[in-house]
Amino acid sequence: MCYLGYFINIQYVSLFFTAMSRSIVRQSKFRHVFGQAVKADQNYDDIRVSKVTWDSSFCAVNPKFLAVIVESSGGGAFLVLPLSKVGRVDKNYPLVIGHSGPVLDIDWCPHNDNILASCSEDTTAMVWQIPDHTPSRPISEPIVVLEGHSKRVGIIKWHPTARNILLTAGSDNLIIIWNVGTGEPLMTMDDHPDLIYNISWNYNGSLFCTTCKDRRLRVCDPRKNEVVAERLCPHEGIRPMRAIFTKEGNIFTTGFTKMSQRELGLWDPTNFEEPIALLELDTSNGVLLPFYDPDTNIVYLSGKGDSSIRYFEITEEPPYVHYISTFSSKEPQRGMGFMPKRGVDVSKCEIARLYKLHERKCEPIMMTVPRKSDLFQDDLYPDTAGPEPALEPEEWMHGRDADPILVSMRDGYVPPKTRELKVAKKNVLDTRPATRRSMSAVDGSSLPPQLLEKLVEEIQNLKATVLSQEKRICDLENKLSKYTNVSGSTEECQAEVRLICKPTALASHLKKHCYTLAQPPLARWPQADPHFQIITNLMWPTKEGAELQGGVRFTRDNLLLKDGGIVALDWAVSLTDQQAQAKRDHHPGGRFLGHHSSNPAIVVIIPNAIGRVTPHLLMLCYKALQQGFYPVVFHRRGHGGCPLTTPRYQEFGNTSDLAQAVAYLKSHHPSSTLLAVSEGSGSGLLLSYLGECGSSSYLTAAACISPVFHGQLWFEYELPWLYQWIALIYRKFQINR
Template sequence: MQNRQFGIFDLRQDKPCCIKPFPSSSSICKPVVDIDTSLIYLCGRGDSIVKVYEFDSKNKNYISELTQQNVGESLKGITLLPKRAVHVRDCEINTLLRVGNNKVSKNGSYVIRRASTKYQGDLYPESIWVGTNQTVEEFMKGENKKPKEINLECIFDSKGALDAAYEPEDVKEQKRIEKEKKEKEEREKKEKEEELKRVEEEKNRVVHKAPKIIRSTHFRHINTRAFNKNTNIIDCKVNTNNSQSLIKVNTKWVGIPWIGIGKVAVWPLEKSGKMIDPIFCDNGGNINDFTFDPFDDNILYIGGEDGKIKVFSIAPEGATKIKEIQAHNRKINGLYVNPFIKNCVISIGTEPCLKIWDIEKGESLFDVIGFGDNINNISFSWDGERIAVSCKDHIVRIINCRNGNIENQCEVPQNGGKGFLVSWCGRIEKLFIVGFNKMSQRGYSLIDIKDNMKIINNTVIDTESAILTPIYDEDLNVCYLIGRGAKTMHCFEITDEPPFVHPLNISTFNDVVYGFDKFHKQYCDIKKAEIMHLVLLNGEPPSAISQTSVYVPRVRLEYFQDDIYPETRKNEAIYTIEEWMNGVQKDIPYISLQPEGMKKLSEAPAENERAKYSYEQERKRIEKEEEEKRNAAIFDRVFDRMNEKRDTFDPIEDDSESWSDD
């Protein structure tokens, strides 16, 4: 019986070092050796297995088997590709070609390394150069030259480097000369251009003004921070067809127009999870607008297509309609509660007409007419004496709230088909206008009320189609613009200095926003430098309610940031209806937002001088944010799984009256 064998033969001692058996077959086995790595590949003609061995002269057995490759078909032969073909970046040490039935397959031998982005020099010793080492004449004369070797590190970044290494010396020299010539020409051309430019600048040189200094402001880096998803309210079935407002909120409830006809769904704000069986306020017809009473969290006003204002009282057990007023002959377009007068509601009809109501008595105080088209929105002045009204006839009007007279008006530049919205800019007596022009470009303008309604700023923002809604902070004189169906929030600071409107940071929300509302300033988290607390209606289509904090990045949060928290107007009614109509004047009550026990930043001891940017602090901050994101993702997965289990869980009814350990 003939068995195949292979072994290592020592030429210096003229005897074999070791002989090992090989799987029996009638085919002749041909070894393929890689002299760089001392690997031996064995396979016979007709075999389907390729065995890989390693030769080590320091090992007493000389040969150790590493692995075997089961091809699954009979092979006619194997060979190795040159070293220049291996993937050094992937830690491939050899590429084996296998000839099978009508095909040639390629198989690489890899070494698994953790840091494969670096060149692994211990895997790649210098490889013999395959080019000519000496001429025939030199060989015949008996000259003995050592073969040229190349380090494979040159192809770690580019295989072209190895191709260049194999080029003959005369070709390399020619390329070097051409490269130097080209670099010299480019350098001379660049020097000539710079000289011409210098001469031209010297010729036209003028005395330049002092460079413009970046304007200092506390609010340049206003940003948003979304609350954790476990605080979200999901599965909200929102009707987006008729209502001007898609979400309203106070410290206790959140309300949305429910899918179908004539219902507002009210849900506890602190109760997260799926909105199942909410409290319904049934209007009986299509809802055009709704709002909560700012002084009573349990009162909701609804205006519908039937022209009626309906008042609902909300309790955990359900909602009860307590009053109904026939406000307009046609449908109501908007509903606003006066933030200074108790039980005072302003309704906007399609006549067009604006009416101010005493809700308690169900009487109209006075009507305001004279509008050329439908009213878009209204905005109250800082003292409640006047309101600004935006109309589709491209005119903004100022109305006296005590007698209903139109005091002033002007045409705005935002005169496109989609109209515009107005916001009163606090105590600085200006109007901020945002809308579309005739070129369908979104933009804003600023109108000075004291200067006979003069337009002092008109700027284009972009060409997006989302309608921007303004929110003005009268304490900080910062205006926020949020687009319906967009993910961005534009911020502007309004001042008395030209150009009057100063762009701030553009913040991005996590999801598309279809509706939003905000809390009063006194409910913000002062200890985290929060200047506005938003409640958003997210999703596409909208189906989730989330909370987002608008904050100013600060370092010394252990102190009360009194430079960004001036005294704010207290959230309470100042006048009664009778006092207002009799012309009574009262001072507006303001409150300090300083938490008890916190020291003001202006009274804090000075900090030791430190570097403006600390890379160590930045690294720790990034690591902390990444850890918070990981923890939030884990919690979200667990929370979603619990919700799924809760939806599919069928509780077992037990008739027993009590449990016993017996």
């Protein structure tokens, strides 16, 4: 009996500890979710992710396409790829262009997988129709351009349930809600006194929450145009916050403590006095971007510069925010995209998929629940939001609310038929040619989709061919006119003086007011001979130049380049007080040509290939100082006494060297206007720099000056053998020295 009693007691103890363990370990079907990156051949490689300093995800994804904001010269652009186009992305792959400034945010329409909205520093938002087939040239014509902000637009969000309702927020502290079908604003909110960090709609789109630089969390009713609730300092730190609505109506926030520790919070918008939960995370500078799955109530947190993704489950039981796990990798992320539930693979028990942006690639990461059965898991995949809108714009504006229309995931995601954006009567598209659009609407139903795609592709190829032929014809006409108007004789060359530029308003102004451009040059042979002029410039300084030697001197800044090379910036200084007084007498009121702003303009002067400051450049420096400019002479590697510290040496100089010098001047003189002037063969370096940098250059204006008449023709011809031999001997002497 003793042994039996002992056995019974042990059995009771075992049952007791089993019950205790069940009460301690939280029961959740998502407790074992793990993240896994795809294989290397399933990545999207060679993508130049944007380097704009803006806290957005830079990536948007839906079940059909992946969109990434990329680096682009001459304006903003983003890349749109079909999800199946994995591997290396061709550098000439057509981009979506149209913004004149960097793109800051993009968002796919939840009701049409071919519609994408973008916003930019150029103060506009645009809506694009993305074709299913790969375009043959860049997409440059948006469906709708939304203009209403006075400063850059950094946030763009589609309404979750109403068709064609789009929200934008800009640095002018305005929130504008648009009807994309008409291109007109429905309402404007100006309740925010400072920069808006982020905006999130609630589940049915009746409210949205915002975080602002004034450290307030607000809940707004857009149709009443009022703030219905707000909380001051939900996180005590001064760094940016983020907030999102949960499916139950609570608000999940990320922010910082006073000690710069990252912090999570869960709030009830009907009672902002105390948080439902507040959790400290770690110490880091990166703002945590939350991505929320309403079907599983899991929040995925990704910080720019972090190499990990943390995920938490939100429940109605304390402590309400439950840490699940962390996915870690070696490389930091520069952005993140979150796939809607319609795009996950149910056969692999995948509950979420994130697209991590590296410096040069995009890497999909799958979040999976381990299950042994291959059957459809009903508990993991409740009905999710489908692509059909629940409301029309007019219904939503009149106060009606509706939850998203749900679809089953049992048979996986089936892409709906491609639909064009529906427009209302006052659509902005009415001003565009509608022939092709109307024909496709009438006749397209009777044609197979494959034939339609083939016809559209052929039409685009024909248009591209026509454009290239038009450009070629224009180039040939310009060359023909050059050889027709300018013959070989000197007298015929002098009979016509042409301004080499496009027929712009500036060209018309110069032809009207610069009389030397409308009259033949006064010089005749031999003075007009280019060889004679070159020798004269090199051998005999002008009298004025000799007199200026005592009035202008140079102070040098040696600039160390990224690869260890050295270039020089010689600042022209030392005008006497008498000369300064003289220039004031010439300009009444004390306002000089170089002082059109609060800070004098800087003139970057580029000498010819010989590299020395000629009397003409000396005179230019003197005149620039008289007018209030700051002239600085740029000396290439090995020129003007610069030591040649690297084997990188070019006759006309390197454009990257000039770009670094211009960037250095802009960083040290941010309020000054930068101009550039080149002499003779130095124009090759300046023109190459302008061609490579385009509108991203810090130069406001530039001029190329030739020491000979008809400098363009002289510069385009091949260098005579005598000059080549002299230049070779001169370079060898410089290198040996």
